Each structure stands twice: as C-alpha cells, then as structure tokens.
Amino acid sequence: MTDGRADATGGTEADYYRPETVAAACRRLHEADGRARVVAGGQTLMPLVRQGLVDADAFVDVSAIPELSGVAVADDRTSIGATTTYAELARHDLSDRAAALGDACSVVADRQVRALGTVGGAVAHGDPTFDLLAPLCALAASVELADPDGRRRVPLGEFLVGHLRTDRRENELVTGVTFDRLDPERAGTAYERHAAVESGRATAGAAAVVTLADGAVERVRVACSAVADTPVRAHAVENDLVGGPATDAAVATASERAPEDIDPIDDEAGSAAYKRRLAATLVERSLLSAVRRAGGSP
Amino acid sequence: MRVSFDLDGEERTVETAPDRSLRELLREDCDALSVKAGCDGGRCGACTVLLDGEAVKACLVMAAKVDGRSVTTVEGVADGTLGREVQDAFEDHSALQCGYCTPGFVLSALASLDDHPDADRETLRSALSGNVCRCTGYEKILDAVEAVAERRGEAE
Numbered sequence: 001m002t003d004g005r006a007d008a009t010g011g012t013e014a015d016y017y018r019p020e021t022v023a024a025a026c027r028r029l030h031e032a033d034g035r036a037r038v039v040a041g042g043q044t045l046m047p048l049v050r051q052g053l054v055d056a057d058a059f060v061d062v063s064a065i066p067e068l069s070g071v072a073v074a075d076d077r078t079s080i081g082a083t084t085t086y087a088e089l090a091r092h093d094l095s096d097r098a099a100a101l102g103d104a105c106s107v108v109a110d111r112q113v114r115a116l117g118t119v120g121g122a123v124a125h126g127d128p129t130f131d132l133l134a135p136l137c138a139l140a141a142s143v144e145l146a147d148p149d150g151r152r153r154v155p156l157g158e159f160l161v162g163h164l165r166t167d168r169r170e171n172e173l174v175t176g177v178t179f180d181r182l183d184p185e186r187a188g189t190a191y192e193r194h195a196a197v198e199s200g201r202a203t204a205g206a207a208a209v210v211t212l213a214d215g216a217v218e219r220v221r222v223a224c225s226a227v228a229d230t231p232v233r234a235h236a237v238e239n240d241l242v243g244g245p246a247t248d249a250a251v252a253t254a255s256e257r258a259p260e261d262i263d264p265i266d267d268e269a270g271s272a273a274y275k276r277r278l279a280a281t282l283v284e285r286s287l288l289s290a291v292r293r294a295g296g297s298p
Numbered sequence: 299m300r301v302s303f304d305l306d307g308e309e310r311t312v313e314t315a316p317d318r319s320l321r322e323l324l325r326e327d328c329d330a331l332s333v334k335a336g337c338d339g340g341r342c343g344a345c346t347v348l349l350d351g352e353a354v355k356a357c358l359v360m361a362a363k364v365d366g367r368s369v370t371t372v373e374g375v376a377d378g379t380l381g382r383e384v385q386d387a388f389e390d391h392s393a394l395q396c397g398y399c400t401p402g403f404v405l406s407a408l409a410s411l412d413d414h415p416d417a418d419r420e421t422l423r424s425a426l427s428g429n430v431c432r433c434t435g436y437e438k439i440l441d442a443v444e445a446v447a448e449r450r451g452e453a454e
Contacts, residue, residue: 011314016317039360042359046357050319061360112358113358115353198424199427
C-alpha cells in the first residue's frame with residue numbers, strides 16, 4: 001500500500017460508538033481524552049481516513065442522536081441541528097428567511113455528497129472553501145456546543161479561528177447553528193460562488209444579507225468564502241452601502257471595495273489577483289440577488 | 299465489529315474494521331464487483347451505490363455505518379423497474395464505452411429520476427456531476443437519461 005496505513009485491507013482497530021444522546025456522545029469524547037473523532041456524514045472525514053491522516057482510538061458516530069437532526073424555526077430564531085444534511089437543508093422551506101443557505105447547499109460538491117454531508121461537519125471542519133460557512137457568517141450565526149459539563153454558544157466568527165482550526169475543545173460536540181430571524185417582508189439573502197468545475201471547491205464565494213427600508217439599505221452583512229483563512233466579512237462593502245440607496249449603481253460601487261477585507265493566496269484554483277477580482281464580482285451578484293429577494297428593484 | 303445489512307435483497311453479515319470504506323466492504327468481502335474502485339477519494343463516483351435508496355459514494359461511507367441498512371448496487375436493479383429502464387436507455391443511446399463508470403452513473407440517474415421523474419437536461423446534468431466518465435464526453439449519457447425522463451414526463 002502506498003497510503004501509509006498499517007493494514008493493507010484498510011481500517012484500524014479503533015472503537016466505534018453510536019450514542020443516542022448528546023450527553024452520551026460527550027461522555028465518549030471525554031473518555032477518549034482527545035483520541036476520538038466525531039463522525040457525522042463522513043464526507044470530509046473519510047477522505048482523510050483513506051489517506052491515513054486520521055489517528056484515532058475511537059469514532060463517535062453522532063448520526064443516531066435525534067436531537068441533532070433537523071431545522072427548527074421559531075418566531076425569533078432559526079436553529080439547524082448538526083447532523084442536518086445539505087440535501088435536507090436545500091429542501092427545507094427556509095426560502096423566506098435564509099435563501100442563501102439553499103443557494104449554498106445546492107452547489108456543495110455533488111448530489112451524493114450532499115445526501116450525507118452535514119451542517120455540523122462543515123462548521124466543525126472549518127475549511128474556508130466550504131460554501132455553507134459564508135452564508136452562516138453573513139447571517140451572524142452562532143455555533144452551539146455541548147460538553148459533559150454543559151452547553152455554550154459562540155459566534156461563528158469567533159469559532160472559526162483559522163484554516164481548519166476552530167474553538168472546539170476536544171471533549172466538545174458541535175450540536176448545531178442558530179441565527180436571528182430576518183424580517184421576511186424586508187430582508188433578502190443570497191450566495192454566489194465560482195468553481196472551476198461544477199462539483200469542485202469554490203475558487204471564491206460571497207454571501208449577502210440585506211434588510212431594506214423605503215428603498216434604502218437599512219442593514220447589510222456580506223461574507224466571502226475561500227479568500228482568507230476563514231470566511232471573512234466584507235466590512236468596507238457593508239459600510240459603503242448601509243444607509244444609502246439599494247440601487248444597481250450603489251451596489252456596483254460598494255462591491256469594488258470587497259478586496260479591502262480579504263486575503264486570498266495564489267494556488268491551483270487561481271492567483272490572488274484573480275480571486276480579488278472574482279470576489280468583487282461575486283459580492284456584487286450576491287448583493288443584487290439579496291436586494292431583489294428583499295423586494296428591492298435591482 | 300460486525301455489521302449486518304441488506305445487499306441487493308440478501309442479508310449479509312461481515313466482520314470489519316469500523317473505518318474501512320463501504321466500497322472495500324462490498325468489493326472485498328461481498329464480491330460486489332459492479333461497485334467500481336476509482337479515485338477512492340470521493341471525486342469520481344464510480345463506486346456510487348444506493349444506501350436506503352439514496353445515491354452515495356461508497357468510498358466515503360464508513361463501513362460501520364451500513365449496519366442495519368440497505369445497499370443496492372446495479373446488480374440489484376430488477377427487471378421492470380425504473381433502474382432497468384435507465385440501463386436499457388444507456389444501451390440504446392450507446393452511453394457507455396469502457397463501461398467502468400456506468401454502474402455509478404445508472405444509480406445516480408436512478409436516484410435523481412426518483413426525485414424528479416421528468417427532470418430537464420440541465421437538472422440531470424447537475425444531478426450527474428458527481429460521476430466522471432473519461433470516454434463518452436457525457437452527451438450520450440445525458441441523452442440516455444433525458445430520454446427516460448421524457449418518457450416518464452409523457453406518461454404522467
């Protein structure tokens with residue numbers, strides 16, 4: 001074998017647990033003392049396992065925990081359980097609240113991966129090219145975590161601390177994400193991305209969340225994917241737009257400022273200069289779509 | 299660990315390490331050789347199977363997860379079903395050359411047509427984007443699947 005794994009038929013002697021409660025899962029993680037890996041859909045984990053990059057004594061499969069599955073829409077908040085799949089989220093009727101999530105879930109990888117890949121997996125892995133993170137960032141979502149002692153909630157921007165690095169402690173489980181409800185009469189959201197091939201990773205992506213008042217931009221949040229170590233807010237674009245008219249021209253002018261807050265690198269997906277140009281274009285597209293969905297004119 | 303599951307209508311019980319791939323389990327322990335080994339990293343779709351009816355890439359499914367579930371390979375597609383209709387359409391439209399990717403394509407197409415019986419070409423193209431073919435250039439594959447969708451659409 002060339003993949004460095006000890007057993008030529010694949011697989012290790014790791015233990016495998018399938019707890020049915022969050023408490024039981026946290027207990028397993030705690031007992032393993034940092035030597036356990038959480039398994040949800042496995043769509044990110046398995047390529048790492050296949051390459052021999054996962055060194056674990058135990059796998060804790062959280063897919064049988066009912067509490068972690070599904071979308072809960074309350075008057076003031078929307079919560080998405082960690083094991084909710086991309087396919088489930090894409091099908092869910094969140095269209096009047098957070099269409100950007102549907103946009104992102106419909107372009108992640110391909111049909112097979114979307115059937116199993118989960119929201120919690122995307123958040124816990126912390127890969128800035130993952131399409132779902134920018135919309136969650138623009139929705140000002142928080143990550144919910146549990147450990148044997150209790151639960152906590154962390155803003156996504158604080159949870160994602162670097163490339164593939166998060167604030168999750170070894171005995172903690174990501175249980176879901178939550179964000180404030182938008183005003184369906186006045187708010188719109190969208191996500192736009194570009195990838196070299198349809199099922200490939202994003203070269204760059206942009207999510208916009210816009211709330212309008214009398215044709216003006218009352219509130220706006222823009223976040224970009226794949227152009228920094230983490231998803232990043234485009235504050236310069238936001239500041240340029242807020243309080244002004246929600247017109248094509250205003251959006252075009254503001255979008256030119258997208259490169260100010262991003263830090264792309266040269267890689268096989270494209271040069272940093274190309275990604276700065278691309279990010280500005282995608283920010284513009286996502287803003288125009290969000291304004292339109294908010295009931296504005298563009 | 300021991301996993302028991304339904305493979306093409308037959309109950310199987312296999313001793314396996316939990317973190318092997320379902321693709322290995324199927325090919326090496328169950329002789330399900332229609333499940334092809336391609337990239338082994340989730341990119342090519344040659345190992346696509348139906349897990350409880352949904353198309354998934356067997357190389358990305360941890361073997362432990364199959365316990366208690368149902369796996370359908372192209373061998374389990376019965377006469378008179380939509381899956382057989384898709385296979386026949388591949389033949390009619392010359393939608394295969396070397397054939398290595400074909401089982402995966404047939405199962406992805408089957409899952410997609412189950413959801414959208416009269417899907418248009420663009421929807422089908424997107425639904426099949428997780429499967430790679432290095433021979434045909436895809437147009438004949440899309441012709442085949444689209445023909446099934448058109449017949450289904452007219453029948454409704």
